[in-house]
Amino acid sequence: MYITITPQKLGGNYSQSSADFVEYLEKENQGLELGELTSQAAGGEHFFNQYGDRISAEEVIREIDGNTAKLKRNEPKFYSITVSPSKYELNRLQDSSVDLKIYTRELMKDYVASFNREIHWRPLTIDDIKYFARIEHQRTFKGTDIQIRENQPYASKILLLKTEIQNIREGRAVGNVQKIRAEIENLEKAAPHQQDGKRIVQGMPKAGNQSHIHIIVSRKDASNTFSLSPGSKYKASEIEMHGKIVKRGFDRATFFKNAEKTFDKTFDYNRNFAESYKARNDFIKNPKIYFAALMKLPTNEKALAFKIMGKAGIPIMPTIPATQAQLAMKIFNRLRRGAEVAIKSSSIGI
Known part of the structure; x- marks a missing residue:
């Protein structure tokens, strides 16, 4: 499970409206027929919140943009939470659209419980926040993906060769087009990352179940009175304001741990050691x-753990040293370099 919480920015500034972000989340609607959008099979195509389904993009923008009282231009107006289950977790689901909607509603209870805040001297509840979520089922390869980066030298050579063919055709150069095409074909096959027999390129849809959740949550509480920041640098503290003691803070570690536990409980998921928050934190x-x-x-759980780690891109020694100490010391430095990739594959972001 990989979860991120980020304040939305437009360039170097915080977005003053949620319109651009909502438009981005609307991208999966493009190209779908009306019948597809209203069918049960396309259940993840609409926004929803704790109690409502099939919420329009216009309503999301209106509700989020209208809930920013007293926030300054240099303060986030809303936060984006992205939840990306691993392929192992997704395989446990019966219906990604239905199950992830159920999970989102439980997850947001964990989100609320992670705040060290009170409203009118009572703990926060799910009704105190304003959020909207959307389930998406597609992902495309981006320029930052390791597959694109490692395929780039081949892509650059192929582009040069295609330019050379163009120059030959237009009389600016002399050469054997057939020979160059054969060279291009060899480069296409030699690229280290392939999908369905084709070189992976930027913008190519990723194969397999890519279901994930996007959540947009207002910085202000549902009454548009209190500020609730998951970006707080405090886990739990108290300050005096206007002669009163006010609690503040958001515990991300608690949120991530509970998000994992909620998934396991909701779907009776037997989480492997390598997927657990504690293990990844220790890593x-x-x-x-x-x-x-x-x-x-x-033995069986260890074998699965190494399989998960291998898929994550964590460098593992060809032969495992006899003792735990040897193993840890031998790969310590390599693990540090592989940490970012490991986090994003099958664990919750730290």
Whole structure:
């Protein structure tokens, strides 16, 4: 599971309206027929919140933009939460559209519970926040993806060769077009990252189940009175304001842990060690502890953990040293370099 929480910016400034972001989330509607949009099969095509379904983009923009009282131009008006289950988690679902909607509504309860805030001297509840969510089922390869980056040298050579063919055809150069085409074909096949027999290029849809959740949540509470920032640098603290003690803070670690537990409980998911929040946190902060625990796992669970790690792009030694200490020391530095890729594959963002 990979979860991110980000304030929405337009260039270097915070967005003053949610319109651009909502338009971005509307992209999956493009090219779909009306019948498809209203069918049950396209259940993830509409916005929803804790109690409502089939909410229009116009209503989302109106509600979010109208809930920004007393916020300054240099303050976030809303936050984006992106939830990307791993392929193992998605395989556990019966219906991605239905199940992820159920999960989103439980997840947002975890979100609320992670605030160290009170409203009118009572804890926050799900009714105190204003959010809208949307489930998407497609992803495309971006320029930042490792597949695109590692295929880039081949793409550059292919582009040069195609330019050379164009020059030959227009009389600006002399050469054997057939030979150049054969060279291009060899480069296409030699590129390290392929999908369905084709070189992976930027903009190509990713294969398999790519279902994920986008959530837009207002910075202000539902009454447009109190500021609720998941970007707070405080986990839990108290300050005195106008002669009163006010709680503040948001505990991301608690949110991430509970998001994982909620998924497991909701779908009876047996989470592997390598997917757990605690394990991934240990991986970043103390790889020795991480691998010591890994080596103590039962054989079957250990094998699956290494499979998950391999898919994540974590560098694993060809042969496993005899002792846990040797293993941890030998790959310590390599693990640090692979940390970012590991986080994004099958764990919750830290």
